[in-house]
Amino acid sequence: MAGFDGGHRLRGWDSMAIVTAHELTRTFRTRRGQEVTALDRVTFSIAEGETVGLLGPNGAGKTTLARILATLLLPTRGTAQVAGWDVARQAKQVRRAVGLVLGGERGLYRRLTARQNLRYWAALQGLRRKEADRRTDEVIERLGLVARVDDRVETFSRGMVQRVHLARALVSDPQVLIMDEPTNGMDPHARAGFLRLVRELQGSGVTILLTTHDMLEAQELCARVALVDGGRIVRAGATEELFADLHAPRMVTASGVPEDLRSRLAAFPGVSGIDGTDGDLTLRVVGEEEANQVLLALAGAGVRQLAMAPPNLADVYRTIIADREFAV
Ligand SMILES: Nc1ncnc2c1ncn2[C@@H]1O[C@H](COP(=O)(O)OP(=O)(O)OP(=O)(O)O)[C@@H](O)[C@H]1O
Numbered sequence: 001m002a003g004f005d006g007g008h009r010l011r012g013w014d015s016m017a018i019v020t021a022h023e024l025t026r027t028f029r030t031r032r033g034q035e036v037t038a039l040d041r042v043t044f045s046i047a048e049g050e051t052v053g054l055l056g057p058n059g060a061g062k063t064t065l066a067r068i069l070a071t072l073l074l075p076t077r078g079t080a081q082v083a084g085w086d087v088a089r090q091a092k093q094v095r096r097a098v099g100l101v102l103g104g105e106r107g108l109y110r111r112l113t114a115r116q117n118l119r120y121w122a123a124l125q126g127l128r129r130k131e132a133d134r135r136t137d138e139v140i141e142r143l144g145l146v147a148r149v150d151d152r153v154e155t156f157s158r159g160m161v162q163r164v165h166l167a168r169a170l171v172s173d174p175q176v177l178i179m180d181e182p183t184n185g186m187d188p189h190a191r192a193g194f195l196r197l198v199r200e201l202q203g204s205g206v207t208i209l210l211t212t213h214d215m216l217e218a219q220e221l222c223a224r225v226a227l228v229d230g231g232r233i234v235r236a237g238a239t240e241e242l243f244a245d246l247h248a249p250r251m252v253t254a255s256g257v258p259e260d261l262r263s264r265l266a267a268f269p270g271v272s273g274i275d276g277t278d279g280d281l282t283l284r285v286v287g288e289e290e291a292n293q294v295l296l297a298l299a300g301a302g303v304r305q306l307a308m309a310p311p312n313l314a315d316v317y318r319t320i321i322a323d324r325e326f327a328v
Contacts, residue, residue, distance in 0.1 A: 017045035018207050019069065019176060023078035026064050026231075038064040040231035041078065048175075051208040053222035055215070055313075057321055061231040062211040066180045069209065070100040083175050096125065099169030099177045103184035105161070107168075110154040114145055114164045117153060118171055125172040132171070139167040143197060159190025166197060176207045183217060195220065215314040225313070227320050235320050239313060240288070246319055247272075248311035249284035250291040254298050255305035257281050261297070268294055 026039040039061045046052050054062045067073040069080055071091040080087045083097035100107075108117055115136060122132035140149050143163045148156065153164060162182055169177055179198075183191045198221060202208065212218050218225055219239060226236035235242065242248070249272055257265075257279045265283060266274055270290025275282045285291040291308060298306055 016047050018048040019046040019080070019082050019209065020044070021065075021069075021078065021080040024065070024068065024075050024080050025077040026061075026068060026073065027076045037231050039068070039075070042228075042231070042233055043078075044226060044233060044236065046176075046207060046209060048207055049205045050224060051202055051210060051222050053218035053225040054209060054211040054228060055213075055218055055225055055317060056228035060228040062228055063180055064231075065228070066100070066178050066209065066211055069094075069176075070098050070178050071095055072100075096172060097175045099172065099174035101162075101165050101169045101177060101179040101182045103162070103165075103181040104158075108153050108161065108164060111152060113150050113152055114156075114160075114167070115140065115149045117164060118167055121168045122171045127172065135171050135173065139170045142170075143167045144193075157190065158185050159187065159193065162186060162190070162194050163197070166194070170201075174206070176209070177201065179208065179210045179212075181211055181213065183212070183214065191217075215312070215317055219310075219313040227317065229321055239316075242313075242316050243311040244287065246316055247286045248315055249273075249286050250288070250311055251309040252283040252285055252291060252294050252298075253281070253307045253309075254283070254303050255280050257298065257303055258301060261301050261303075265294060265297060268297070270294075 022043050024039055024042040025037070028036045028038055030036055042061075042065065054065065056062055064073065068075050068087060069082060071087050071094050074088055082094045085093040085097065087094050109120070112120065118136045118139065119132055122136055123129075127135060140146055143166060145160075145163055145167060148160060153161060156164065165182065183194055186194060195217065198208070202221070208221075210218070210221060222239065224236070224238050225242070226233045228234065237245070259279070262274065262279075262281060265271055268285075268290065270285045270287040271283055271294065272286055273284040283294060285294050295306060295308060
């Protein structure tokens with residue numbers, strides 16, 4: 001199993017890990033000469049084929065970590081490897097293994113067409129002309145860019161720009177995709193389309209590290225998340241584990257519940273609250289199995305209008321990351 005710990009020791013190391021970081025630290029010196037620790041002894045590993053979400057407030061260190069893994073930035077201390085290559089000493093090999101997807105305008109030439117951007121990138125990645133053309137055509141097709149591929153990127157909507165970003169990352173057929181807020185600023189349709197593409201990629205076995213502020217997106221795509229704050233991983237694990245550890249409830253809603261069943265349900269394991277009147281109930285239930293038992297009891301009593309909402313990663317986030325809305 002790949003694993004994270006609170007920050008210092010390497011835990012759960014195994015040969016299946018495709019991304020590893022050990023005590024990874026990055027400091028910056030500001031113009032005023034102050035030292036800022038953007039990443040502070042971060043240790044983790046990601047197993048091949050996994051999608052891991054990196055969550056945390058502004059300035060937590062997510063982009064710094066993404067940039068180090070993509071070799072755009074050197075660590076100050078500590079080490080990281082991608083596909084067995086060291087990000088500091090074997091940057092060239094790491095670059096071949098990694099595709100970086102940024103949000104917004106960063107990293108694309110707006111005056112060039114999508115195809116020109118992709119070919120240029122393929123050449124930078126060291127692909128031969130024929131191979132570059134073949135891969136470019138392949139990703140254009142795969143990402144639904146055919147109709148606009150010879151238009152300049154500056155004429156594209158945000159959603160299209162993000163597709164070009166993804167296409168660019170995929171041209172070299174990377175083992176690991178690092179996505180830094182890839183859906184930032186996209187409208188709901190563009191976002192849904194983009195996430196569909198990411199899910200297809202997951203099906204093809206690529207490993208993904210995703211930074212995002214969108215908890216629904218993280219919940220939808222990532223079986224495992226790491227919460228970062230002040231340059232440290234403050235909590236990490238499978239989302240289901242976090243829900244269980246933090247007693248995050250599932251919400252079961254039901255209509256037409258007989259009164260006697262309501263009082264019986266109140267005593268069910270995991271049931272932490274029941275709201276509603278006249279048989280229209282909302283039950284908070286902690287634990288997947290416990291919620292299933294509640295559903296079974298309701299269905300067994302002939303209740304047909306039933307629904308269950310999973311726990312919410314946003315609640316987990318708010319529990320772990322302190323509110324600093326008014327912090328200066
Ligand atoms: N080039 C730099 N020079 C000085 N400080 C920097 C530099 N890059 C990042 N930092 C600082 O490092 C810290 C971490 O920044 P980083 O961009 O990694 O955070 P983030 O989690 O990606 O934030 P956001 O969610 O806003 O993108 C911040 O305090 C930031 O100001």
